[in-house]
Amino acid sequence: xxxxxxxxxxxxxxxxxxxxxxxxxxxxxxxxxxxxxxxxxxxxxxxxxxxxxxxxxxxxxxxxxxxxxxxxxxxxxxxxxxxxxxxxxxxxxxxxxxxxxxxxxxxxxxxxxxxxxxxxxxxxxxxxxxxxxxxxxxxxxxxxxxxxxxxxxxxxxxxxxxxxxxxxxxxxxxxxxxxxxxxxxxxxxxxxxxxxxxxxxxxxxxxxxxxxxxxxxxxxxxxxxxxxxxxxxxxxxxxxxxxxxxxxxxxxxxxxxxxxxxxxxxxxxxxxxxxxxxxxxxxxxxxxxxxxxxxxxxxxxxxxxxxxxxxxxxxxxxxxxxxxxx
Amino acid sequence: xxxxxxxxxxxxxxxxxxxxxxxxxxxxxxxxxxxxxxxxxxxxxxxxxxxxxxxxxxxxxxxxxxxxxxxxxxxxxxxxxxxxxxxxxxxxxxxxxxxxxxxxxxxxxxxxxxxxxxxxxxxxxxxxxxxxxxxxxxxxxxxxxxxxxxxxxxxxxxxxx
Numbered sequence: 001x002x003x004x005x006x007x008x009x010x011x012x013x014x015x016x017x018x019x020x021x022x023x024x025x026x027x028x029x030x031x032x033x034x035x036x037x038x039x040x041x042x043x044x045x046x047x048x049x050x051x052x053x054x055x056x057x058x059x060x061x062x063x064x065x066x067x068x069x070x071x072x073x074x075x076x077x078x079x080x081x082x083x084x085x086x087x088x089x090x091x092x093x094x095x096x097x098x099x100x101x102x103x104x105x106x107x108x109x110x111x112x113x114x115x116x117x118x119x120x121x122x123x124x125x126x127x128x129x130x131x132x133x134x135x136x137x138x139x140x141x142x143x144x145x146x147x148x149x150x151x152x153x154x155x156x157x158x159x160x161x162x163x164x165x166x167x168x169x170x171x172x173x174x175x176x177x178x179x180x181x182x183x184x185x186x187x188x189x190x191x192x193x194x195x196x197x198x199x200x201x202x203x204x205x206x207x208x209x210x211x212x213x214x215x216x217x218x219x220x221x222x223x224x225x226x227x228x229x230x231x232x233x234x235x236x237x238x239x240x241x242x243x244x245x246x247x248x249x250x251x252x253x254x255x256x257x258x259x260x261x262x263x264x265x266x267x268x269x270x271x272x273x274x275x276x277x278x279x280x281x282x283x284x285x286x287x288x289x290x291x292x293x294x295x296x297x298x299x300x301x302x303x304x305x306x307x308x309x310x311x312x313x314x315x316x317x318x319x320x321x322x323x324x325x326x
Numbered sequence: 327x328x329x330x331x332x333x334x335x336x337x338x339x340x341x342x343x344x345x346x347x348x349x350x351x352x353x354x355x356x357x358x359x360x361x362x363x364x365x366x367x368x369x370x371x372x373x374x375x376x377x378x379x380x381x382x383x384x385x386x387x388x389x390x391x392x393x394x395x396x397x398x399x400x401x402x403x404x405x406x407x408x409x410x411x412x413x414x415x416x417x418x419x420x421x422x423x424x425x426x427x428x429x430x431x432x433x434x435x436x437x438x439x440x441x442x443x444x445x446x447x448x449x450x451x452x453x454x455x456x457x458x459x460x461x462x463x464x465x466x467x468x469x470x471x472x473x474x475x476x477x478x479x480x481x482x483x484x485x486x487x
Contacts, residue, residue: 034351035348036345037347038350287345
């Protein structure tokens, strides 16, 4: 069923999708932020500044890639690859239409959550191997945060899985089409909220950017990285943002489905619909980024363990009761 | 309870302000507060403290400004020249000639004490602001440069006392 060329084509499509997602979200983040602050934003690089991520990538490529003398060289050099690989892995299962999907696994959601926790490893090794106290602190903080927020993320998704009775992402979207309403409006609103908060923490964006808090740790686990390796972390961050927004719109907002459009043409409007929903969620993340101050470390952990996890357990309870009753 | 008005919680208010700002920035109707600097120039207030200009003729190299300067960024050198007497048989007068008057703008903190303290009205504020250099050492501007800026001193009526 799967031959080599098909795997290659799928990998190429996933790669293109992932990189384009990162570029779109970089533009969204920078341009959106500047518009919200009454600025025009980057303006001088072609098309009124809208292709500046390309210039930025070229800039990072011509910078020197410094490896400090005392670092654990092999680990230091390969840490970005872990993060990038875990993010690429996420792109494989997200459907942009019922047939346009890298691989429609039966355990899609399970695979997604398992792979996304791999990036913790990359971040922790990056911090550990850098031979720098700021990196170490940042890496440990990042690990603590990622583990803490992994749980509400998973538990929020469990509610969706119970309601959809399937773990395949295509199956979840089909269930929402069958039901007539996206899950965010039909019982999983709380789960959506928890998922978005936990996802923001997973991508280490403001207000959850304690691991790279630049006022106390220079740049957290990124302190010693420069040049291409920094670029890999940077791109992985934006790809992670893109893919978590895409997953959220698949699980809660109906993914590729648009009501009132003929289902036969879903291959044409599906990707556009998913992209629109993703960009809308990303826009909310940009809004959140510029309106909230950073959480302190204890507040951050309290939010995860004392509020989000009990709430998500409650959500699971309610969902299962409703499932049994109706 | 009469004047009860439902209020947005604080965190939503912040987001609302950001959204309104974004629509203002994107709509062509609202005025653009930005100045695209190298291509457009800002219109500076006439009393803006851009740079200090020197009137060489008025300066008597009395060194008051150099002494009062908190950063010691003013360097003055001068000598005295004897002048022919004003009327025949009179006494020869000496006159101070300014040799060097440099202000190191890398050090200057624009406090304006030198302008205040000058008893001969030789130093002025001007709104000129484009005198940056690529090199720190080049920020030491000499008296001919300071004299050029005298032309940009705006005509303002004196402060009421």
